[in-house]
Structure formats: structure tokens, C-alpha cells
Amino acid sequence: MTTPNLQIREDGRLRHFLSIEGLNHNLLTEILDTAESFTGVAEQSVKKVPLLRGRTIVNLFFEASTRTRTTFELAAKRLSADVLNINVSASSAVKGETLLDTLRNLEAMHVDMFVVRHCDSGTAHFIARHVLPHVTVINAGDGRHAHPTQAMLDMFTIRREKGLDFSRLTVAIVGDILHSRVARSQIHALNLLSTGEVRIVAPRTLIPASVESLGVRVFNDLREGLQDVDVVIMLRLQRERMQGAMLPSENEYYRLYGLTEEKLSVAKPDVTVMHPGPINRGVEMDSQVADGPRSVILQQVAYGIATRMAVMSMAMQQRAVQNSNEYT
Amino acid sequence: MNTPRIRISGGRLIDPANRIDQLLDLYIGDGQIVAIGNTPDGFTPDISLDATGLCIVPGLIDLCARLREPGHEYKASIDSECRAAAACGITTLCCPPDTDPVIDTPAVVELIRHRAQQVAAARVVVLGALTRGLNGRHLSEMHALKQAGCVGMSNALHPLKSTLVERRAFEYAATFDLTVFLHADDMALSAGGCIHEGRISTRLGLPGIPEAAETVAVARDLALIEQTGVRAHFCRLTTHRAVRMIARAQFDGLPVTADTAMPYVYLNEVDAADFGADYHFIPPLRTLEDRDGLLEGLRRGTLSALCSDHRPHEPDAKRAPFPATEPGASGLDTLLPLSLKLVESAQLSMTDAVARITVGPARILNLPYGDLGVGRCADVCIFDPAASWYLDEAQMHSQGKNTPFRGWEMPGKVRYTLVDGRIAYAAGIQ
Secondary structure, three states: OOOOOOOEOOOOOEOOEOOOOOOOHHHHHHHHHHHHHHOOHHHOOOOOOOOOOOOEEEEEEOOOOOHHHHHHHHHHHHOOOEEEEEEOOHHHHHOOOOHHHHHHHHHOOOOOEEEEEEOOOOHHHHHHHHOOOOOEEEEEEEOOOEOHHHHHHHHHHHHHHHOOOOOOOEEEEEOOOOOOHHHHHHHHHHHHOOOOEEEEEOOHHHOOOOHHHHOOEEEOOHHHHHOOOOEEEEOOOOHHHHOOOOOOOHHHHHHHHOEOHHHHOOOOOOOEEEOOOOOOEOOOEOHHHHOOOOEOHHHHHHHHHHHHHHHHHHHHHHHHHHHHHHHO | OOOOOEEEEOOEEEEHHHOEEEEOOEEEEOOEEEEEOOOOOOOOOOEEEEOOOOEEEEOEEEOOEOOOOOOOOOOOOHHHHHHHHHHOOEEEEEEOOOOOOOOOOHHHHHHHHHHHHHHOOOEEEEOEEOEHHHOOOOEOOHHHHHHHOOOOEEOOOOOOOOHHHHHHHHHHHHHOOOEEEEEOOOHHHHOOOOEEOOHHHHHHOOOEEOOHHHHHHHHHHHHHHHHHOOEEEEEOOOOHHHHHHHHHHHHOOOOEEEEEEHHHHHOOHHHHOOOOHHHOOOOOOOOHHHHHHHHHHHHHOOOOEEEOOEOOOOHHHHOOOHHHOOOOEOOHHHHHHHHHHHHHOOOOOHHHHHHHOOHHHHHHHOOOOOOOOOOOEOOEEEEEEEEEEEOOHHHOOOOOOOOOOOOOEEEEEEEEEEEOOEEEEEOOEO
16 A cells, blocks of 8 residues: 655645654755754744744643653744643543544644644554644654654754764664664664664663664674764663563663763764653763763753754745645 | 245356366255256256356355444444345354353353344354353353354453463363364463564554464464363464464374464555554564465465454544554455455465365364255355456445455455355345
8 A cells, every 4th residue: 555655745845744754865954954043043032933923733742741842832932833732631531532533623723733742653643644634743752653853853963963974973872772762763864864874772672673674783782882983872761661571670771781981981082972851860871971071961952942943834834835825 | 944946057166075166057945955967857946047157156154253243233233244244155154252242151142143043144153252251260151152052162362361271171162072263362472562573563663463472372272282182273373383383283183273364365564554554453464474374374274264354343443543443354345355366366276265265164163064065055155256346345245344455456246145045145136
């Protein structure tokens, strides 16, 4: 079965932003360039541009989130949009209203964009397939599938730190790849931007089946995996993993995969250390590293706003053009 | 019983049970096959069916069809699905016990039989629950269920709580010479999964079901079958390794049979790569290698039946994010055409294809159907092998329109279906 790419309009521009997979090098670069142009907004005395004035954006979160939701909210507000935050708790889903009913009700309020987070992989795609033609969907994380805006802000961070050319970079992603939507999106983004080598480092219980098919080199040993890397991205380890017989203990995980200054010494001297947050200090990362000079973890958060502004404005701007065409 | 005398003339009679595949006339009276070939003395037909250019096969037997009644009538009913079955050339439907209430008492068996008799289209046989309420802990009253007419025992897709319960259930079923129908699934390995664990589950971030969920269960079940001597049937195998294990067990003389379902011989994990809910199956669609292994199993007869694994749904069941949708496809409408398509694509011979949907399942169920020998029950399907059509959900006979084969070109169109010597369906006449 071939379905047209849901995310891309016929003219090749962004329609929805659901996953990195299915986009191309040019679009990714355009997002990064646009994000670059928005970084100045936060430094202005009036931190706003009028690009999305009069638009209504709904943050539709079926899963708890502070960081992602607040940066999306700030991004929307800095674009002058009206923002509605809806946290659909598990309890109201239990009441029997289907996802589609929730969606239809909100659409009836003339919403222009949904920013969606949900625990089921494929939810953003599902919603994008069912929304009215003028509504844009942005994926803010679906199950273990994708978290494309996080990946883009990470690419933005890497570009700021290492320059435009990704082909000479070696990037290692360390930790729970199996359950990570962030890792999946990062891997696609890094490969689309022609990164020299993408590595993943984890014990075998945390590596998904046939992961090589995503275009990565697999390492089980942290020291080997960090050898001469330019960028290391640490992933958050969920405490539940101990219950699921994925790992014996946080202690052993920290001993083997926790990032310390000492383990980092085999990387390039100017290695950049990243983490999508929130960090478990002393589990996946030592505080010395997290707060050290090579860490860009706080910059990532700041760049998150600019990147999300870029994605939102690109997906919506196109609509403005389309609408004006309708009247000519 | 006043059943008509029927002559079916000029058609190609394909009866794998009796190794017949040639142009032969068929004579029916008193609900039975009276003669094949020459007109018996004194036979004057009440009805003559001209089958020139058509194929005559035993009525199809679908080894697994959920009719959704009792309990889930918003999906389908015995009425809707028995009529649909007849229109699709299916004369016997075998219904698993996971209805609501569960088929664990003679009363539920009686209810289903009664409803099916009222409809008077296809025949319905049922599997009784292996454990009470399918709870996996307490044995059901298997003797009573057998007396009530259950053709075997199954725990459907529900797990047995321990290997001890499994052993006891096998022993108890063997006491009454009942066949146990097993879904090979190690629940701990498959828990939470909704797609084959492999490249696609990794890409989509969907929780996977590893191949070992099936093979581990087959190995465990085979050991207990050997220990207890129970006759067992493995339902809906999906992996080539499991097929090999069954072939080995059959070679060793264990009383085991196995089947697979139509989606698994046509589709694979890649079909779900777009989060398409129509491709959500439990057990999941596997790999191309597995599909080839299943076809090989069907050719060799390791898999002696091919079923629809019919699971009709209301539209809403498939309108949700992939993991939240209900698995399975409506399969009655595609059982015959997709079997014929395997012949078209030279995957199976006509004899084997027909056998897997007639006498194969009949023998597994230990029923005297699927055979057009003289004296046998006159369950007959007459179809036009040259007809070609496109599957359009609006034209589907089943109440469930959920199918992954939408838009596919299908060979073969049913003209007549006879159940017990009565015309249960005639194309164009309703």
C-alpha cells in the first residue's frame, strides 16, 4: 500500500510535523535555518513576532510533560498565537470519549493546530489522517515512535556547537534506545544530515531488534562506543526498567553506562555532551559532567523554543499562502 | 425431511478427499450425495443446475470464524455471518469459545445452535472452553460440553495460568477423546506487543511480539502432548520455525495437526509500516521468510488447513492509534478467492488449495464433511473460476467490513452453495 507522505504538501513544503522519517535534507536544513532566525526573538525587549497572530493552537497532551509542553507554549506565544493547554488525563479517556470525539469537539472550536503527545505510537499520524484539511498536527511525542521537535533542537544544538558539516562528526547515543522516541528521531535526523557515523551504546536488553537497519553502529561497551566521538547524547533511564527485568540495578547501570569525566576522556577533547532531560544524576550521568564545560544541556532547552517556533511557523505559514491563493 | 433432488451437470468436480478432479455430474437427494457421473436409475431431479464452466467443490469449512454472538452483536451476529458464509461458499463455521458469555456451559452451545438453525444458512460448530470462563485455572465441564456437541476444546487467545493446568487440561480432554485447539503463545514474551518484533517494530516504536513467543509455546505444548497423549491442533501458526517443529513432531508420530490463516500467507510485517490498523493482527504478521515457510507447510500438508480467522469489527474498532485498535480482519468473503489466488500464483495446486479449506479442516474437527463421496452429506460449493472482481467493502457479505485486502483483484465467484442438500445461496437470487 502506498500512501502519500502525510507531512509534505504537493509543493514539497511542510504540512504536518509527525516524524523525521519521510522528510529530506533540505527541509531539515530549512528548519534549522529558520530556528536560527528566531533565536534573536528571546533577546528582544518585546519577545514576540506576529507570524501566527489570530491563530489558535491547542497543546493536546495525553501524557504528562512539563518541559516539552512549556516550550511549545512559549514558542506559540512568541509567534503571537493563542494557546490552549489541554491535559487529557487517563481518567477522562476512561469515561469513554474516543480520541476522535475529543478531536472533533476541539475542531468545532476552530482550532488551527494540534500539538499532540500520546503514549501510543502512531497517534500523531492517526490524528493527522483524521483532522480537517486546514488543521496542522505537530507530534510532541508518540509512544516509543518519534519526538521530532526534540530531535531537531538537538540537531540545532549540534550545528551551533560543531558547525554546518555533519559528515565529519561521530555521534554516540547512549542508554535506553528500546523505549526512546527521542533516540529514534535523532537517528533519522542525524542520518538525513549525513552524519559521519551514528553509534548507539547500551546493554542488549535496551537495544531494539534489527536496530542496524536504522543506520547505526551498535556498541555494548561504553568506552568503545565513546572512542573519538564528537558528540555524546545521553538518554534518560526510567526507573521502571528495573521491574521489567531489563537491568539488574541502577548501580550496575551507572558503573557500566553512566557518563563520568573519566569515561569521557576517550572522546574527542572538544566533545559535546547532551541530554534531552530530565537528568537522573548519578544514574546515566555524573553531576560533574552534567554541569561541566562540555555539557550543553541548558542550551538545548533554550534552543527548543526557537526550533519549535520554526516548525510551527513553517507548517502554518504555508497555510497563509494557500489561503491567500484561494482569494486570488 | 423434504429435500429436493438436485442434478448438477457439466461442471468440473474437484473432491480432494476422493482424489477426483474431472468433469462429472453430481446427483443429490435426501440431503446426501446419491451418485457421481452417471444418472442413477429412477432419478428425476426437482432442480437441475447447469454448472458448465463452473467448479464444484465440497462446501468450505472455516476452522476459525468469530460470529460475535452472543455478546458482541454490534460487530456481527450469527444471522449476519451465517448468511455471509453461505454466500461465500462456506457451509461449516467453527466458532471459538471466546464469546460473552464464554462457551463453557451446554446452555451457550444450545443457544448458538438454536440461532444457527433459525437462520438455516451455514452450519455452525463450536469449540468449548478448555477452562471455566477461559480463566486458565479451573477445568471446564468437558464431558458435558462434548455431550452438548462441542467438537473440541480451546482456551482461545487466553493463557493457561501454568504448565500444570495445561497438563491436567490435556489429560482430562484426552479422557473423553477430545481434541485440544491451542494458540501457541508464551504470554510473558508477547505481553503488550502489537506487531512482529523486528525491523518494523523498531522503526515504528511499537512494542513487538518476538518469534520466540510462538516457538517457545509450541515446544512446551509438544512436550505436554507427548506426555499426555492428547490429540492437539495448533491454531494459526505464523512462523516458519513453528511449522518446522510441527513437521518434526508429526514425523515422530505425535497426534498433532496445524493450520494458518489467510492474512499470514499474503501479508507481512512491512504492510503495517504505515500504522494501518487493518494490518493489526494477533498473532502478528511476520516476515517474508515466515510467509514462505507457511506456504511450504501448506504444500507439504504440515498445515492441513487454511482458515479465515474471521474477526468482524464495527468501524470504530479500527479508528484509533494502532496499538489501541482491535486486531483481526473480516475473512469470510476472501477465504475462497484468496485460496484460488494461491492456485493462480502457482503456490498451491488446485487439489491442495481446495483440500486445505474442505477436507483438511473436516478431519481436524473429526467431522464427516468436506467430502463429496456417495452417501456423504451434500454440502457443496459451486463457483465460477473465471470470474474476476475487486474487493469493495460495500459489497462484502459479512457485517464486518474490516479487511486488509480492500481493492485487491479476486478470482472466483460463488454461484451456488448447498448445505445438507438444500440451496442455501444462489447468486443473484436472495
